[in-house]
Amino acid sequence: MLAGKRALVTGAAGGLGRAITAALLAQGATVVMTDLVVAEAFEPDRRALGEGAGYVHADLANAKDIDALMAAAGPLDILVNNAVTRHFSLVETLHPSDWDADIAVNLTACFHTIRHALPGMKQRGWGRIINVSSIYGLVGGTGRAGYVTTKHALIGLTKAVALECAETPITCNALCPGSTLTPAIADRIEAQVKRGPDPREVVLDKFWAERQPTRRFIEPEKVAALAAFLCTPAGDDITGAALPMDGAWSAM
Numbered sequence: 001m002l003a004g005k006r007a008l009v010t011g012a013a014g015g016l017g018r019a020i021t022a023a024l025l026a027q028g029a030t031v032v033m034t035d036l037v038v039a040e041a042f043e044p045d046r047r048a049l050g051e052g053a054g055y056v057h058a059d060l061a062n063a064k065d066i067d068a069l070m071a072a073a074g075p076l077d078i079l080v081n082n083a084v085t086r087h088f089s090l091v092e093t094l095h096p097s098d099w100d101a102d103i104a105v106n107l108t109a110c111f112h113t114i115r116h117a118l119p120g121m122k123q124r125g126w127g128r129i130i131n132v133s134s135i136y137g138l139v140g141g142t143g144r145a146g147y148v149t150t151k152h153a154l155i156g157l158t159k160a161v162a163l164e165c166a167e168t169p170i171t172c173n174a175l176c177p178g179s180t181l182t183p184a185i186a187d188r189i190e191a192q193v194k195r196g197p198d199p200r201e202v203v204l205d206k207f208w209a210e211r212q213p214t215r216r217f218i219e220p221e222k223v224a225a226l227a228a229f230l231c232t233p234a235g236d237d238i239t240g241a242a243l244p245m246d247g248a249w250s251a252m
């Protein structure tokens, strides 16, 4: 379905980025993955993903790295802005450098990759921009102001780009997953269980009490399937949307 299409997925070394990469590869796309891991260290993983997977190291907090990444990635048909930093703290204790990092990686980097990718997409007459926002792009939450702010703003950027591209065959959408079982989330729950005093069942009970009513994690492969769906002809008229996959969290 995506043979001949070239994609860039940021934050692709693990978690959701890896799952989205695999879904696009499965549809025949070529995928340039990028992350903080040095290329040599990532080589076995890249090879395991098969022929169509490439890898470019870049620190998305650094505009020069992004320029070099976009030059190395070449002309793109699909852009998936997925990389993220998360700093958990109340506003009054959130270190300004952590706030700056969230803005740089979760928002400014997306602006840069989009502005670099758009001219080529316009020239070739097709494009898919998928910004991985979050349920926290639709609702607030405590102890994560940088995350909540950037994920809301990413939906704003999505709408602005979608409107600017509305008369072209380029779509721009935001994905808004609820709690998805990636290593980042699994590690956080494990750390909480280790810290005690609550046993795992109680930790999970408290976790679900303030999250998705379905009380189960979303599988990364399902979010990846939604991203791949947006790249099919059925996605031609889905643009400017913030699409929840959140087990009814946003319905509360």
Ligand SMILES: NC(=O)c1ccc[n+]([C@@H]2O[C@H](COP(=O)([O-])OP(=O)(O)OC[C@H]3O[C@@H](n4cnc5c(N)ncnc54)[C@H](O)[C@@H]3O)[C@@H](O)[C@H]2O)c1
Pocket (backbone or CB within 6 Å): 010, 011, 012, 013, 014, 015, 016, 017, 034, 035, 036, 037, 058, 059, 060, 061, 081, 082, 083, 084, 085, 105, 132, 133, 134, 135, 176, 177, 178, 179, 180, 181, 182, 183, 184, 185
């Ligand atoms: N896991 C969830 O529950 C969940 C829920 C909603 C939304 N999301 C979103 O899905 C996306 C992926 O989440 P995940 O759980 O797989 O996260 P993750 O932490 O596993 O992956 C994020 C990746 O971004 C990379 N990254 C961080 N800073 C970077 C930088 N400066 N330059 C380049 N790469 C950098 C990390 O190295 C990492 O590989 C994020 O945008 C996240 O906000 C996740």
